Amino acid sequence: MNDFLIRRDDLRDVHWAKQDPPPLAAGHARLKVEAFALTANNVTYATFGEAMKYWNFFPAADPAFGRVPVWGFATVTQSNVEGVDVGQRVYGYLPISDEFDVQPVKVGKASFVDGVAHRQAMAPIYNTYIFTSADPSYDAAYEAQQMLFRPLFMTGWMIDDALMETGEPVPETVVISSASSKTALALAHCLKLRGGVDTLALTSEGNREFVESTGLYGRVRTYADVDRLHARGLTAFVDFLGRPSLTADVHNALRDRLVRSIVIGVTDWEGNRTPIALPDPQPEFFFVPTYAADRAKTLGADVLNAKLAQSLMGFYRASQAFLQPKEMKGPDAIDAAWHETLDAAVSPSTGLILSP
Missing domain, CATH: 3.40.50.720 (NAD(P)-binding Rossmann-like Domain)
Structure with a gap:
């Protein structure tokens, strides 16, 4: 496993930490990080990492450092969980790492939730992994837009x-x-x-x-x-x-x-x-x-999700007129992209799509 670690009290102090992956635990699955977006939103996660507990999603062995969450796609490479199969692809909250383990619960045809204890205090939306094969909002032609937006x-x-x-x-x-x-x-x-x-x-x-x-x-x-x-x-x-x-x-x-x-x-x-x-x-x-949960109760989750999905696809198409994805790969590229994002040096017309 190769993890991108950020010092919690100095966001410019970063390094990659490599370690041999442990044997996969019972009731767990291992996911390979395929690609993710990096935006100013991730800097906000790090800035409020203590106050809003964003560092708690993917803890680092050294508590002085953390793994900032990103949104992207990952593929199941090992699984000890029925219904979560090797080769399945998911969209969700990821660490900046080449792979990571989850403890799937509430496994269904469309998604599962990471039931690991340290994530349970956080909002469910952050702990849900959606299978792309069953995601009504997924379109292979707009993968970059999905990660970015x-x-x-x-x-x-x-x-x-x-x-x-x-x-x-x-x-x-x-x-x-x-x-x-x-x-x-x-x-x-x-x-x-x-x-x-x-x-x-x-x-x-x-x-x-x-x-x-x-x-x-x-x-x-x-x-x-x-x-x-x-x-x-x-x-x-x-x-x-x-x-x-x-x-x-x-x-x-x-x-x-x-x-x-x-x-x-x-x-x-x-x-x-x-x-x-x-x-x-x-x-x-x-x-x-919190607001989304309240609106789901008022409108009904299905109605709310349908409204969001329709608007989302329209924005994916519209965004192509003013923002172009830029793909970068490898630890050095990710390190450089993180510092460029901290420095607000990324053109607003560019969307960074990164792969470990």
């Missing part, structure tokens, strides 16, 4: 739903920071399809041209222009950047028009995150698994 699109779709279907009051304008990030693009796509909502993108000067080229936003502004923002009617701020000074500028610029302030991620992971006093509304953290 499936979990991120779900986040964007749920934010759209929370703002426009269950939120009160419903905003007329949505301001979105880190507008070039993949989850922000997914949210903007959903809002554009809905219609009647003014979307205002906030981005860096370097990414402005890309954000404008997507055609997903009504207006695009740079961070330098935030103190001069204006918005039509009631406004929501969806923050993917996580920079308190920017949040304060948005709140102070919009003042009485701002009715919701939602925190999603931290693409500015090295920035000063010391809280700044803000006028109301106070920022609220949006945790997708």
Whole structure:
């Protein structure tokens, strides 16, 4: 086994650790990691690794280090579990490793859940592995898009739903920071399809041209222009950047028009995150698994999944106009890709697809 280890208190300190795999335990299966996406979302996982327990999914032998989770495809290479067969391919939460073991429970025709004890405190969505052969959202032509966007699109779709279907009051304008990030693009796509909502993108000067080229936003502004923002009617701020000074500028610029302030991620992971006093509304953290579980109870899981699947495939197709997957293979390539992602040096028009 070859594992990519990241020092928990210094995300730039990384190395590969190789060890002989132990004999496969009873009730377990061994999966070979085939490919995965690496995005700013994975940096958020590492940044909040302690607070949100992301390091707990795939523990490292040395507690000073961790294995950050990624989304991708893996193939069963060994199995001591009925219904989980060698050669079956799954989509789900993976470590950056060449292989890893799971303890499948709740095995069905469509999926299984990793029942290993240390993962049970986390949301079920992270512990579920879906067989590609039985996945209605799987299309071999869009594997790269699935790795890059499936979990991120779900986040964007749920934010759209929370703002426009269950939120009160419903905003007329949505301001979105880190507008070039993949989850922000997914949210903007959903809002554009809905219609009647003014979307205002906030981005860096370097990414402005890309954000404008997507055609997903009504207006695009740079961070330098935030103190001069204006918005039509009631406004929501969806923050993917996580920079308190920017949040304060948005709140102070919009003042009485701002009715919701939602925190999603931290693409500015090295920035000063010391809280700044803000006028109301106070920022609220949006945790997708909790909201999704509530919506599944209200709508019914089948209805919710059908809505998501239909929207997801539409976004896969749309994303081909503004984002191209870039495949890289091997430990050195993964190491380089991790540092490029930390440094925000990956072009927003590129989606990294990595293989051990």
